[in-house]
Amino acid sequence: MHLLHPFTVPVINVLNLLAACLLLLSFAMLSRRRTQRLITLFAWQGGILCLSTSLVAYSSGLHELYYSAALTLLLKVITLPLILRRLIYRLGAEWDSETMVNIPVTMLAGLMLVIFAFGLAQPISMMATTITRNMLGIALAVILLSFLMMITRRKAVTQVIGFLAMENGLFFAATSATYGMPMVIELGIALDVLVGVFILGLFFFQIREQFESLDLRNMENLKEE
Amino acid sequence: MRGITFIRQFGEVILAIAIAPLFAGWIAQCRAWMQSRSAPLVTQPYRMLRKLFSKDAALAETASPLFRITPYVLFGTMVLAAAIIPSLATDLPFARAADAIALIGLFATARVFLSLAAMDIGTGFGSMGARREMMIGFLAEPALLMVLFNASLLYGSTALPSLVDGYRAHPTIIDPSVIFAAVAFVMVLLAENARIPIDNPATHLELTMIHEAMLLEYSARHLALVEWASYLKLFNYACIGFALFVPWGIAIHGSDGGGVLALSIVALLGKLVVAGSALALIETLSAKLRIFRAPEFLAMAFLLAVLGLLVHLLLGVR
Numbered sequence: 100m101h102l103l104h105p106f107t108v109p110v111i112n113v114l115n116l117l118a119a120c121l122l123l124l125s126f127a128m129l130s131r132r133r134t135q136r137l138i139t140l141f142a143w144q145g146g147i148l149c150l151s152t153s154l155v156a157y158s159s160g161l162h163e164l165y166y167s168a169a170l171t172l173l174l175k176v177i178t179l180p181l182i183l184r185r186l187i188y189r190l191g192a193e194w195d196s197e198t199m200v201n202i203p204v205t206m207l208a209g210l211m212l213v214i215f216a217f218g219l220a221q222p223i224s225m226m227a228t229t230i231t232r233n234m235l236g237i238a239l240a241v242i243l244l245s246f247l248m249m250i251t252r253r254k255a256v257t258q259v260i261g262f263l264a265m266e267n268g269l270f271f272a273a274t275s276a277t278y279g280m281p282m283v284i285e286l287g288i289a290l291d292v293l294v295g296v297f298i299l300g301l302f303f304f305q306i307r308e309q310f311e312s313l314d315l316r317n318m319e320n321l322k323e324e
Numbered sequence: 325m326r327g328i329t330f331i332r333q334f335g336e337v338i339l340a341i342a343i344a345p346l347f348a349g350w351i352a353q354c355r356a357w358m359q360s361r362s363a364p365l366v367t368q369p370y371r372m373l374r375k376l377f378s379k380d381a382a383l384a385e386t387a388s389p390l391f392r393i394t395p396y397v398l399f400g401t402m403v404l405a406a407a408i409i410p411s412l413a414t415d416l417p418f419a420r421a422a423d424a425i426a427l428i429g430l431f432a433t434a435r436v437f438l439s440l441a442a443m444d445i446g447t448g449f450g451s452m453g454a455r456r457e458m459m460i461g462f463l464a465e466p467a468l469l470m471v472l473f474n475a476s477l478l479y480g481s482t483a484l485p486s487l488v489d490g491y492r493a494h495p496t497i498i499d500p501s502v503i504f505a506a507v508a509f510v511m512v513l514l515a516e517n518a519r520i521p522i523d524n525p526a527t528h529l530e531l532t533m534i535h536e537a538m539l540l541e542y543s544a545r546h547l548a549l550v551e552w553a554s555y556l557k558l559f560n561y562a563c564i565g566f567a568l569f570v571p572w573g574i575a576i577h578g579s580d581g582g583g584v585l586a587l588s589i590v591a592l593l594g595k596l597v598v599a600g601s602a603l604a605l606i607e608t609l610s611a612k613l614r615i616f617r618a619p620e621f622l623a624m625a626f627l628l629a630v631l632g633l634l635v636h637l638l639l640g641v642r
Contacts, residue, residue, distance in 0.1 A: 115639045119500030122635065130624055203623040210627055217638050236638050
């Protein structure tokens with residue numbers, strides 16, 4: 100293997116640790132009711148993603164990955180949490196919390212999803228050649244857990260955070276399976292996410308104007324009988 | 325040689341009994357500092373124990389012998405647990421008698437006795453506290469077992485001393501499952517020792533108390549023993565945590581001599597100081613949960629521990 104670097108073993112250990120932290124944060128997000136806390140956790144997730152990407156870049160010697168780590172830092176740790184915070188401040192939704200979520204049941208479902216994701220990733224990761232291939236299962240689990248968060252939550256802002264967390268999971272999957280996507284695609288995705296958050300921010304105001312709340316249950320009344 | 329290990333064992337137990345109140349006092353002091361109150365002395369628990377021991381005990385008319393012997397049973401089980409847990413050295417004659425699962429059984433024995441004694445008098449608060457305590461206990465125990473299984477999976481043993489030895493043999497390995505297990509363990513520790521997210525140890529507010537509600541009928545030397553046992557329980561949990569997650573400085577098998585032992589005492593004290601202030605920080609930052617939220621909190625701990633097992637199986641370093 101060309102990857103046998105003098106530091107390979109400690110780096111893979113640290114990477115495993117970071118991957119575990121990512122999964123832990125996903126579960127923490129699943130268990131939080133307050134929107135503000137969710138944004139903080141999302142920023143942490145971005146930070147861990149940035150760290151792990153730069154570690155992968157270091158251990159594999161691929162310099163593009165440094166750029167994508169920097170992009171992650173800029174976008175997911177600094178810009179997006181800032182935008183989201185300003186949004187909920189302007190919406191007056193800082194202290195919003197989801198009251199109707201049954202956390203233990205959600206967590207149990209999350210555990211099942213993790214088992215499913217790990218099982219699913221096992222044969223796929225056999226085919227990958229990267230040192231981080233074992234983490235594919237964790238990346239899949241993060242994606243599925245964010246899905247679960249989007250399904251179980253009713254507030255618009257929380258759903259958007261779930262969506263962004265899912266993107267984090269996809270990014271992690273790309274890094275761990277194939278050492279990241281080409282730079283052009285990554286830049287494109289970053290731009291998409293940024294624009295997406297802006298547009299969704301506009302939607303928030305529209306939704307609130309229409310229903311005087313950010314609860315998406317109201318949307319169900321829109322369909323014609 | 326055997327004589328030395330027995331002396332060491334004896335010394336460890338004496339040390340545990342002696343400094344457990346100090347640990348509780350340190351946490352109370354840190355909490356007071358962090359909440360900008362004027363802090364009680366670190367030695368406050370000793371003063372309280374001395375005051376209680378010098379008083380005359382009053383017993384309810386309806387109290388059965390069970391109520392009387394419970395303080396001694398509690399104190400005895402906690403001392404035995406302190407003898408099993410490798411807080412200073414792993415080469416302990418007692419430690420081989422029971423593994424971690426038996427240790428959890430010991431804690432369960434103490435809990436059952438305390439709950440029965442609380443129900444014995446027949447007051448409303450006593451039985452309410454007992455029922456709540458049993459609920460917390462039955463939720464916390466599986467989580468604690470899972471945490472221990474995490475460590476067992478890593479080092480192939482359920483006995484705490486061999487876990488420490490195993491860790492010291494491969495100190496470079498950082499297994500990701502350890503993070504999950506550590507978080508879960510802290511949550512269990514908070515729940516089991518009547519700490520803030522679940523129960524407030526300083527409250528006498530009738531409807532929220534759990535641990536205090538069970539002690540309402542105790543007085544004087546009985547109360548002193550029960551309190552001392554709960555200090556010891558907290559100390560024991562902290563030492564289990566050190567053995568599982570930060571076993572630096574514990575004198576391992578085969579290392580003899582006064583220097584090593586002195587070093588391990590210093591290490592233990594240092595870890596206790598850090599752990600005490602960390603606990604105080606957690607208690608200051610979090611609000612007490614409603615009792616109906618407690619299952620949620622402990623289910624989270626259980627899930628984290630199970631996740632640790634899964635992550636170990638997926639990413640296992642060895």
